[in-house]
Amino acid sequence: MRNFxxxxxxxxxxxxxxxxxxxxxxxxxxxxxxxxxxxxxETQEYDTLFLGTSHGLNGISPKIIEEKTGGRAMNLCLxxxxxxxxxxxxxxxxxxxxxxxxxxxxxxxxxxxPEGQRGDFNRxxxxxxWSLTKLEYFFAKEWKLDFRAxxxxxxxxxxxxxxxxxxxxxxxxxxxxxxxxxxxxxEGQGYADGFMQNALATGPKPEGKLELWDEQEKNEDSFRYxxxxxxxxxxxxxxxxxxxxxxxxxxxxxxxxxxEESDRFFTEYLKGLGLEYWNYNRPERKIKxxxxxxxxxxxxxxxxxxxxxxxxxxxLGEDMIQ
Amino acid sequence: xxLVSMEFLLFAAAAxxxxxxxxxxxxxxxxxxxxxxxxxSGGIRVTCFLLFTTLTSYAAxxxxxxxxxxxxxxxxxxxxxxxxxxxxxxxxxGILGVLKYTNFALHTVNGLFGTEFGSLQFLLPLGxxxxxxxxxxxxxxxxxxxxxxxxxxxxxxxxxxxFPQILQGPIGRFSALGExxxxxxxxxxxxxxxxxxxxxxxxxxxxxxxDNAVIFVDAIFGNPELYDxxxxxxxxxxxxxxxxxxxxxxxxxxxxxxxxxxxLDENFKRPYFAVSITDFWHRxxxxxxTWMKDYVFYPVTLxxxxxxxxxxxxxxxxKQTGRTLxxxxxxxxxxxxxxxxHGAAWKFIVYGLYNGLIIAFSGxxxxxxxxxxxxxxxxxxxxxxxxxxxxRTFVLVNISWFFDRAEDVPTAVLMMKNTLRRLDFRxxxxxxxxxxxxxxxxFTVVALGVILGxxxxxxxxxxxxxxxxxxxxxxTRQHWLVKAAVYLCLILALPVLGQPSGESGGFIYxxx
Numbered sequence: 001m002r003n004f005x006x007x008x009x010x011x012x013x014x015x016x017x018x019x020x021x022x023x024x025x026x027x028x029x030x031x032x033x034x035x036x037x038x039x040x041x042e043t044q045e046y047d048t049l050f051l052g053t054s055h056g057l058n059g060i061s062p063k064i065i066e067e068k069t070g071g072r073a074m075n076l077c078l079x080x081x082x083x084x085x086x087x088x089x090x091x092x093x094x095x096x097x098x099x100x101x102x103x104x105x106x107x108x109x110x111x112x113x114p115e116g117q118r119g120d121f122n123r124x125x126x127x128x129x130w131s132l133t134k135l136e137y138f139f140a141k142e143w144k145l146d147f148r149a150x151x152x153x154x155x156x157x158x159x160x161x162x163x164x165x166x167x168x169x170x171x172x173x174x175x176x177x178x179x180x181x182x183x184x185x186x187e188g189q190g191y192a193d194g195f196m197q198n199a200l201a202t203g204p205k206p207e208g209k210l211e212l213w214d215e216q217e218k219n220e221d222s223f224r225y226x227x228x229x230x231x232x233x234x235x236x237x238x239x240x241x242x243x244x245x246x247x248x249x250x251x252x253x254x255x256x257x258x259x260e261e262s263d264r265f266f267t268e269y270l271k272g273l274g275l276e277y278w279n280y281n282r283p284e285r286k287i288k289x290x291x292x293x294x295x296x297x298x299x300x301x302x303x304x305x306x307x308x309x310x311x312x313x314x315x316l317g318e319d320m321i322q
Numbered sequence: 323x324x325l326v327s328m329e330f331l332l333f334a335a336a337a338x339x340x341x342x343x344x345x346x347x348x349x350x351x352x353x354x355x356x357x358x359x360x361x362x363s364g365g366i367r368v369t370c371f372l373l374f375t376t377l378t379s380y381a382a383x384x385x386x387x388x389x390x391x392x393x394x395x396x397x398x399x400x401x402x403x404x405x406x407x408x409x410x411x412x413x414x415x416g417i418l419g420v421l422k423y424t425n426f427a428l429h430t431v432n433g434l435f436g437t438e439f440g441s442l443q444f445l446l447p448l449g450x451x452x453x454x455x456x457x458x459x460x461x462x463x464x465x466x467x468x469x470x471x472x473x474x475x476x477x478x479x480x481x482x483x484x485f486p487q488i489l490q491g492p493i494g495r496f497s498a499l500g501e502x503x504x505x506x507x508x509x510x511x512x513x514x515x516x517x518x519x520x521x522x523x524x525x526x527x528x529x530x531x532x533d534n535a536v537i538f539v540d541a542i543f544g545n546p547e548l549y550d551x552x553x554x555x556x557x558x559x560x561x562x563x564x565x566x567x568x569x570x571x572x573x574x575x576x577x578x579x580x581x582x583x584x585x586l587d588e589n590f591k592r593p594y595f596a597v598s599i600t601d602f603w604h605r606x607x608x609x610x611x612t613w614m615k616d617y618v619f620y621p622v623t624l625x626x627x628x629x630x631x632x633x634x635x636x637x638x639x640x641k642q643t644g645r646t647l648x649x650x651x652x653x654x655x656x657x658x659x660x661x662x663x664h665g666a667a668w669k670f671i672v673y674g675l676y677n678g679l680i681i682a683f684s685g686x687x688x689x690x691x692x693x694x695x696x697x698x699x700x701x702x703x704x705x706x707x708x709x710x711x712x713x714r715t716f717v718l719v720n721i722s723w724f725f726d727r728a729e730d731v732p733t734a735v736l737m738m739k740n741t742l743r744r745l746d747f748r749x750x751x752x753x754x755x756x757x758x759x760x761x762x763x764x765f766t767v768v769a770l771g772v773i774l775g776x777x778x779x780x781x782x783x784x785x786x787x788x789x790x791x792x793x794x795x796x797x798t799r800q801h802w803l804v805k806a807a808v809y810l811c812l813i814l815a816l817p818v819l820g821q822p823s824g825e826s827g828g829f830i831y832x833x834x
Contacts, residue, residue: 006511012806017813147328148529152817 021152025126028154028161031170031183033191034123037076039179041093042129047071048320049093051086051229052105054079054196055245058303060105061313062194068317075195077105078124082115084225085124088137090232092128101239101320104229106277108244108262109211111222115141126153140225197306198298207300212255213262230273241320242270246280246287246312247302248294278319280312287315323363325489325574325829326528333360337485338581346506353480353503353582360485361448368447372483375414379457380478382410383464383471390467407465411458418454421446426666449489451663455613457482460496462617469496477504486578490571490831492589492609499586507583515805516794517580522812524573529820531776532566533828534769535559537821543727546737551746553737557720560727562777564830565593568607571829592784594719597711599680602719610663614656622652642689650682657681664726669734673725680718772819 048071050060056077065073074097076089083104090102125142128134142150149155160167175182184191189198233240244266252259263279270277278285286292289311294300296308304312323330337356344352362369385406393399421444428439460481463469472478480503481496542549542556549556569590579586587609596602603611622628628648636644654675661674684691694700700707721738728734786793797805 009802009806009809012802013809013813016806016810020810020814143329144324144327146326146822147331148817148820148822150328155817156822158818 021154024152024154026171027164027168028157029123029126030157030160030163030167031176032123032127033181033184033196034078035127036179036181036191037074038092038124038127038129040074041076041089042096044074045072045097046074046093046099047097048073048101048103049090049097049099050075050077050103050105051081051090052077052103053081053107053110055107055302055304056105057196058198058298059245059309059312060103060195060316061306061310064310064313065317065320068314069321071100073194077195081124082110082219082225083222083229084115084140087225087229087232088128088133088140089124090229091133091136092131094232094236095131095133098236099238101241102229102233103241103243103316103320104226106242106244106266107211108213108266111219112214112217113211113219115219115221122149122153122156125150195309197309198303200296200305200307201298202295205294205297205299210251210255210301212258213265214258215261215265227273230275240275242266242275242277243316244277244279244281245302245304246290246292248297248300249292250294251300251302252281252292278316280315287312290315323360325571326525329363334486334578334581338578341507341582342509346508349506349582350477350480350504353484354476357480357483357485357488361483361488364448365445367445371417371445371447371450372453374417375454375457376479376482377475378410378413379461379482380472380475382406382461383478384473386461386465387471403465407461410461414454414458418450420444421450423662423666430668452491452493453482453488455610456493459493459613459617463496469500472496472500480504484584486575487586490568490575490829491607492572492575492587493613494587494609499584502584510583512798513580513583515798517577518809519794519797519812520573520577520580522577522809524570524575524577525816526776526812527566527570527573527780528829529570529816531773531780532563532570533821534773534776534819535563535566536828537769539563539727543729543737546728546733546740549749550740551744551749553724553741554745555747556737557723557727557741559773560723561594561716561720562773564723564726565590566776566780567828567830571831592788594716595712595784595788596715596719597708598684598715599677599718600684602715603677603681610660614660618659619652619656622655623648628652643686646685646688650685653681653685654678667730669725669728669731672731672734673722676722676725769821776819 048062048065048069050056050062050065050073054077057075057079060075060077062073062075074093076086076093078085081089086104093099125134125137128137138150170176170183173183174180181191187199188201189196191197230240232238244263247259259281263282267277267279280287291308296305297303298305323333333356337352340356341349341352358369361372386403389399389402389406393402424444425441428441431437432439460469460472464471472481477500481494481500484494484499484503487494536559538559539556542552543560546553546556572589576586576588589608591605591608593602593606596605628651631651632644632648635647638644639647655678657674657678658671659674660677661671664670664673695702724734724738725731728737783793797808800808
């Protein structure tokens with residue numbers, strides 16, 4: 001009886017916390033396209049997988065790639081996806097699929113900045129089904145972070161309590177049950193055909209804080225996990241291609257030195273690993289009739305609008321089959 | 323391993339679970355194992371520095387003791403002990419000095435002589451200031467015969483490396499901590515409860531109060547020209563941030579100590595209730611203050627040259643001033659060292675000397691103050707005078723925070739000037755220059771509300787503690803449902819009210 005009483009307090013606290021957590025996760029974490037991605041890699045097989053950052057998410061249309069290559073393609077690029085996240089996403093995807101090609105979209109900024117706690121990665125962890133890969137991912141990523149990120153997945157969404165009603169309505173709707181993309185459609189963008197389609201933005205473009213390549217600030221983890229990804233692909237006979245998406249000519253001119261430095265470094269680095277690097281900012285990779293002006297990009301960073309993304313994907317598909 | 327990381331939480335839980343599961347005589351070994359795993363998780367190379375300090379202070383402790391016991395000639399024994407002590411102090415403080423202050427020295431030389439020495443890259447072991455001070459304190463205690471040398475190397479290694487306290491203190495004394503570390507501790511549910519409550523309270527202070535205040539602090543101190551009307555708000559927020567960050571960290575550390583049945587020294591005693599700067603330093607970072615008092619202040623005051631100076635001062639300035647002047651000088655030296663300890667920059671030295679000067683000035687003016695109080699019929703027991711003293715000390719402390727937090731001394735002075743000349747709280751709400759625009763964070767009324775609410779709660783708790791109430795003891799006597807509610811509220815307050823604690827884990831004093 002005494003032992004039971006001793007255990008009562010922690011048990012009640014733990015149970016109450018679990019209940020509160022369950023409710024707040026449901027009410028505060030909005031439906032995200034990461035859920036669709038996770039569902040797709042759990043249920044379907046793909047020949048080509050795309051991994052990388054928001055540039056890839058906005059710039060690569062799997063539908064166009066499928067038309068060009070004839071195989072099934074899936075875009076798993078996400079905003080805030082570091083090579084570490086890409087590696088575990090690839091591992092998770094390969095539970096169901098046996099891809100022939102993996103295309104990694106390289107944004108040099110992700111190789112010289114510390115991993116943040118925000119972005120879509122938290123959703124990746126949250127949406128990933130329970131598996132050994134999820135456990136590995138936990139120890140690789142959540143392990144080092146603020147314990148609230150792992151214990152309370154709703155932590156980063158706590159300011160969304162005003163949208164709670166809306167979130168709940170979406171989660172009770174058919175689209176959510178059927179992994180539909182309807183709720184992500186808005187004036188500026190929408191998730192369709194397997195990638196995030198930006199509308200053509202007019203007016204001044206935000207420059208924001210561009211994360212440019214800086215060799216002095218190398219993020220060793222990014223290199224380590226990329227090499228793990230390469231070893232994983234090599235072991236499974238998967239062709240690994242590394243690309244960098246085209247940025248606006250204005251950005252390229254303004255930061256020419258940094259872009260050249262990055263190109264030199266990664267060409268050399270990837271050559272050392274025996275990998276192909278297609279940097280679409282190099283003169284010899286310029287795409288014919290492709291508008292490089294800032295007018296058709298969403299921002300200085302180089303997030304493309306949907307039409308441009310399709311044009312770029314067509315070229316990428318061509319290059320892949322050659 | 324940051325105190326706010328998942329890694330640390332599970333690490334501490336595993337350490338505590340194993341501690342009570344293994345045979346009691348092995349408990350200290352278990353702690354040593356976990357302490358070294360904890361430290362080595364920061365890198366094997368930095369662990370070598372910890373090992374070096376452990377080995378040198380262990381060997382020096384034994385040699386000093388042996389010199390006193392085995393050499394029959396007392397003079398010779400003293401000389402031998404002194405030589406060993408000097409060598410160990412030189413080696414350990416030398417390492418600390420080289421790693422922490424070389425670049426500062428080079429920059430100063432460059433500034434003074436126009437030379438162009440480049441910065442050198444040094445590995446800076448985490449918590450080096452804390453464990454060096456702790457082990458050198460032990461050595462001095464052995465030398466002065468206040469403590470017996472520890473002859474068991476591994477037990478001594480645990481004293482130097484005990485994992486909850488190695489990163490940000492408190493700086494422990496061998497006489498108080500040693501025995502506790504090596505003793506066996508049976509499982510005590512009440513103590514665990516107290517420990518858990520203390521840990522949660524610490525996280526609450528850090529995450530809900532300090533991390534909200536840092537939004538304003540970083541924005542204002544990072545852009546003093548843009549927010550020239552908000553200097554006062556900036557320094558008040560820093561006052562809140564620093565106290566909640568450091569004392570919150572201490573609560574976590576002391577709470578974890580409690581989980582092992584080990585009582586670590588308190589480092590804070592409601593410092594903003596202090597009635598003078600001297601009183602403030604008896605309540606703020608107490609273990610550093612007592613370390614400085616025992617190992618710098620007294621040796622300096624009792625040294626031969628100080629006695630000469632005292633004689634000279636008495637002759638030159640009269641008995642009263644002559645007696646006070648050496649103490650003032652010793653205080654200035656102590657606070658110079660405190661400033662240097664806080665960091666390798668002139669602003670920290672100014673910060674230390676500012677505190678030293680106020681204490682020295684107060685000492686010199688003490689007879690005058692007594693006379694004024696008498697003339698004005700002010701009683702020391704009067705509540706109004708007590709409040710005045712607290713407010714005066716708070717203002718003086720906040721002036722010192724400008725030096726501590728601003729980029730450099732000129733910026734601190736500029737911000738102080740602006741505080742007096744351009745005070746304008748409307749800048750917080752003026753369109754176009756909201757806080758956050760420059761810092762990348764977002765100013766919200768919610769953050770201000772959380773800080774205010776948190777401070778009120780903290781104030782209420784502090785008042786009760788100041789009245790001598792043991793809140794943890796009161797808590798453990800409550801009905802389990804009340805306890806469950808308190809735990810739940812504190813746990814949920816961390817994600818609901820708290821801001822993310824930054825990339826580095828965020829505790830300011832974990833950088834020392």
